[in-house]
Amino acid sequence: MHVTMAAEKCIVLICIFSWICCGLCQLNLSEGSYCLNHDISGTCVKLHKCGSAVLTYLYHNAGFANMSLPKLPELCSLVDDEPVVCCTDCTLSNVDAFSDSAVAPYGVLISKKGPKAWKKCVEYFHKLPYPCRGKGNVLLKKSLEQFRLCYTSTLKVTLNIDRLVPQKWRFPHLALLGYGENLNKAQWLCEGTVISERFILTAARCTSAGTLGTVTYASLGVRSNDRHKNTHIYKIKRVFNHPKYNEPSWYHDIALLQTEQEIHFNSELLPACLDVGAHDTSIAETAGIVAKFANKNQSTSRNMESVYLDKTHRLKCKYKYRPNNNLLRGFDVYKQMCYEEHIKTGKTCKRLSGSPLQVDQFRCQYTAIGVTGEVVPCGSSRVPDIFTRVFTHVPWIESIVWPHED
Known part of the structure; x- marks a missing residue:
């Protein structure tokens, strides 16, 4: 249209x-x-x-x-x-x-x-x-x-x-990724972002899971801790890791999953936009199972909630993520982003690799600005999470998802 x-x-x-x-x-x-x-x-x-x-x-x-x-x-x-x-x-x-x-x-x-x-x-x-x-x-x-x-x-x-009234569910594009040949016994270990009728964006580290093999299923329309139930299941046909990704490196930790069948969109299942540099990214959000801590006891909700994150200054990111076995050159300002828990959130959370880091200027149509990579465990001190920057990888994504578009 x-x-x-x-x-x-x-x-x-x-x-x-x-x-x-x-x-x-x-x-x-x-x-x-x-x-x-x-x-x-x-x-x-x-x-x-x-x-x-x-x-x-x-x-x-x-x-x-x-x-x-x-x-x-x-x-x-x-x-x-x-x-x-x-x-x-x-x-x-x-x-x-x-x-x-x-x-x-x-x-x-x-x-x-x-x-x-x-x-x-x-x-x-x-x-x-x-x-x-x-x-x-x-x-x-x-x-x-x-x-x-x-x-x-x-x-x-x-x-x-x-x-503007915030939407009750802010992740209609969220995908849960399953591993194993048997759907009933599949392990749901990573997340992704639906970006078109046939493609899901995720982390390259999520394309395989050890002895479970290559990612097999995508569960779409997820909302709760029982996230693979009562959802739309699509089988993964093909995996595209970024050509510069080399495990265990955290650089270019981004991949595309092509589904066997076309994804049917509705009011509960909609694609996210990709960041092309048009939005303010100082505050972003991701989806998580919220964990609350009281008297050293941890309790988690079954429903997923929005977890707000503040963009961390690049110098702090460089200090926290200095050169190591996963980041030979340290934090890459151009290809990566890092965020830490929004001060007003007041709670820590449980997230999965591959999940979208997103912004929304109008509380309606969401834009994926990052892909979750290494996740800081619940209850950890305020250490920034590292994300693969979507903006710098858009040309590669476009070449696979929309190769014939003008």
């Missing part, structure tokens, strides 16, 4: 026009002809030159159909499969001003220009049931200028971050 005026997408535009304007038929007028649209004189122009029509299409296509959108103009004709519409805007555009625009969570208008991973993130938001899709304080209004008898358009998007 890309927002684009490309010829191959025009059939979608025509369908939208036909659906919104019941019984719509062509006026059989050529481009540049004068026309009437609801008793107001207009000009037949290609759709991309009529700003109000393009904005209406963008927001309708992003799930805002129930919003009070302006009506789409009458259809004059088709030129090279692009609709020519009777536009009554006071100003017509000579360029396709919105060809690279898309609607983000809560109606924010963004550019979809960028790496493949960013474009796929925008595409998934437009076609999948993210909880904030079609929601937001958006006003798209057309006002008639009485003297010129034409319309001006105003787009107003109001976003109050403090009033």
